[in-house]
Amino acid sequence: MPRSVDIGDLVSRAREGQARAVARLISLVEDASPHLREVAAALTPYTGRARVVGLTGSPGVGKSTTTSALVGALRGRGHRVGVLAIDPSSPFSGGALLGDRVRMGEHALDPEVFIRSMATRGHLGGLSWATPQALRVLDAAGCDVVLIETVGVGQSEIDVVALADTTIVLLAPGMGDGIQAAKAGILEIGDVFVVNKADRDGADRAVRELKHMISLGRKEIQGAMWRQPVLKTVAARAEGVGEVASAIDAHHDWMAAHGVLEQRRRKRAESEIEAIAVAALRSRFGDVRGGTALAQLAERVVAAEIDPFAAADELVASLDSA
Amino acid sequence: MPRSVDIGDLVSRAREGQARAVARLISLVEDASPHLREVAAALTPYTGRARVVGLTGSPGVGKSTTTSALVGALRGRGHRVGVLAIDPSSPFSGGALLGDRVRMGEHALDPEVFIRSMATRGHLGGLSWATPQALRVLDAAGCDVVLIETVGVGQSEIDVVALADTTIVLLAPGMGDGIQAAKAGILEIGDVFVVNKADRDGADRAVRELKHMISLGRKEIQGAMWRQPVLKTVAARAEGVGEVASAIDAHHDWMAAHGVLEQRRRKRAESEIEAIAVAALRSRFGDVRGGTALAQLAERVVAAEIDPFAAADELVASLDSA
Structure with a gap:
């Protein structure tokens, strides 16, 4: 059970420049705590x-x-x-x-x-x-x-x-x-x-x-x-x-x-969104067939039964049909 | 129109140790040619x-x-x-x-x-x-x-x-x-x-x-x-x-x-399959809403309207409903 945290209060205090609140917020995002998304959302208007x-x-x-x-x-x-x-x-x-x-x-x-x-x-x-x-x-x-x-x-x-x-x-x-x-x-x-x-x-x-x-x-x-x-x-x-x-x-x-600043920042945001989305999709691989799909496909590749492209096709297909 | 290539013949000649066939096959996989998957499949039994x-x-x-x-x-x-x-x-x-x-x-x-x-x-x-x-x-x-x-x-x-x-x-x-x-x-x-x-x-x-x-x-x-x-x-x-x-x-x-060799090779195959599958999924991001979805979400992140996690959620959701 995570310790209860008042994110709104932390963000207010960070905005006032209170070092401890800043440090605490960085710790929260650094540890990928359950509060990560909440912190990101609370910070957004001030970024x-x-x-x-x-x-x-x-x-x-x-x-x-x-x-x-x-x-x-x-x-x-x-x-x-x-x-x-x-x-x-x-x-x-x-x-x-x-x-x-x-x-x-x-x-x-x-x-x-x-x-x-x-x-x-x-x-x-x-x-x-x-x-x-x-x-x-x-x-x-x-x-x-x-x-x-x-x-x-x-x-x-x-x-x-x-x-x-x-x-x-x-x-x-x-x-x-x-x-x-x-x-x-x-x-x-x-x-x-x-x-x-x-x-x-x-x-x-x-x-x-x-x-x-x-x-x-x-x-x-x-x-x-x-x-x-x-x-x-x-x-x-x-x-x-x-x-x-x-x-x-x-x-x-x-x-x-x-217009380069705008362009760089948009590019940066695209990469960040994409990385988060890919991580979300990748975590689904672990769920296919109770997490055994990838391991089974890998064994078949090692045994020279299928090539990795065909294995990847199977993995993506089983994701889509899940 | 790619030049026609007899992959089976190249693989046979590579297996005999013909350097030119080996070099040609590496070029085919290196250039991500349309033959990449065919080459990978043809090589598999001999790996x-x-x-x-x-x-x-x-x-x-x-x-x-x-x-x-x-x-x-x-x-x-x-x-x-x-x-x-x-x-x-x-x-x-x-x-x-x-x-x-x-x-x-x-x-x-x-x-x-x-x-x-x-x-x-x-x-x-x-x-x-x-x-x-x-x-x-x-x-x-x-x-x-x-x-x-x-x-x-x-x-x-x-x-x-x-x-x-x-x-x-x-x-x-x-x-x-x-x-x-x-x-x-x-x-x-x-x-x-x-x-x-x-x-x-x-x-x-x-x-x-x-x-x-x-x-x-x-x-x-x-x-x-x-x-x-x-x-x-x-x-x-x-x-x-x-x-x-x-x-x-x-x-x-x-x-x-x-059993370490077996384990390392399985792990290697898992990473390879996963990387190919992620690339396939990532390429779909470009197809969502005619390729404009990611750019539009990035603009909203830069404008501090949403955070990147929420943007990634939207991207994945639009992928699922596509």
Whole structure:
């Protein structure tokens, strides 16, 4: 029996900026509690205002430091700021390896900053499935900007693009050559590029190479072209971070002017609806023939009796006739 | 109008080990040609014999060199060998960046070795959706072992585990500490660990640390316990590679003796059937209300009129009543 929760009251208090209510709501959506749908419905009228900024990059480029410095810059502009730090965690054990409780200590006491680490459980290798819901909580809580920080490995990079209005790709000098960068697909996902640790050797070369490679891949979106800036920062000393905040604004304005913002958000909503609908349909597979249908079909595939396409046809057909 | 293809003839010739027929069949499944289902059905009676070995590791640990050396060791044991090299490619442009046509030149003329590079298009950040089908082609073509080589970034690692009977995780001295390894979840996916470039400083330390970390996470499977070996190789000189081949055999025998092989393959078939069935269901979303249903629901979510769960309910309901 779940403990009774007054969702309406929690949402009211979150909207007033009460950190405990915000944290409680995120926990409710994160745990896929029986209240998940109720929370989502209660938040809806207050959503759609926050700018969502994704920040990604390989381990070692200084993501946490840059996020922290960026929070400072955004606070300086009077913004209420949310941070969702996606914890890389072992997808097989389901737990986060490193707690990030001590991170960004300088902002921990600021009542206008909400920081939350999220595990990636429930969605192998990528963002937590709960991330869009946590985003919705921070949006309803009046955050002007929500930063989603994620480690840049494969799927999570792609997922952060799907969620963000603006994606910042962070690099550092000497962290791998251009081909490495292109391999990981980062050139095509970044709206703003930042070479951090710019006081190190090779920073200017990294900027030059990056600019060249970006210029080769630039494409029109909605008949307009965004010229991705390549900025330099030394996040540990907060150098250059104001320029990053300005670039986020500039990108936002460009998107709004060209209908790109609207389009990205509609696309995002489509993906989210579809993912929920697919999960609902998939759960039905487990109900066909008392949950034995899939296992029986799999055995026949392993025994080389039928191919997986024919097996899938049977599964879908038994779903339709159920 | 697709060119007419005699699938039965191609399958016969592939079973005789004719490389061109094997290549043609892989192209047919890779392109999701109209013949995909026919090919899958025609291959089915001849599948289920090949051992599938996944090989993963970070860029720079020597995956291609190790794969090549391992092919040599397996050929020395008289095996017919298939290699599927998964090309990391930009998920957004859909094309493979680097062709691997010159790789493994020493085996290129061996009629008992089939090498194929596959792009990752169609499955963001992970293995190509066509990989299981290409595997089926190589299996039917009489390969005793199929090696799947994939770059160790997030999702593709996890996907290779889902496909492989045995997963080899490759590391190199000084390529990142233990926590880095654990973060990426590699400790839990490896059945066999290989520290390559073992002539470098730090190899023994890497082996020691790895052994310690593995011992902490070891779990029983089906009431039995596999003690993952940590081996040393210098793949560029083919040193230690025979031991890797022996470890693959030992793991296979252990799995067969404890019912783990059967269980892994059933699980693999379940995932494959489910993925095909979900794709079939998902394609129906596009048909609801002339393809406008999802877009209309997304607009209402963006406008904060409904939440995505309620939108998904509507989508599924309109599917059921269609």
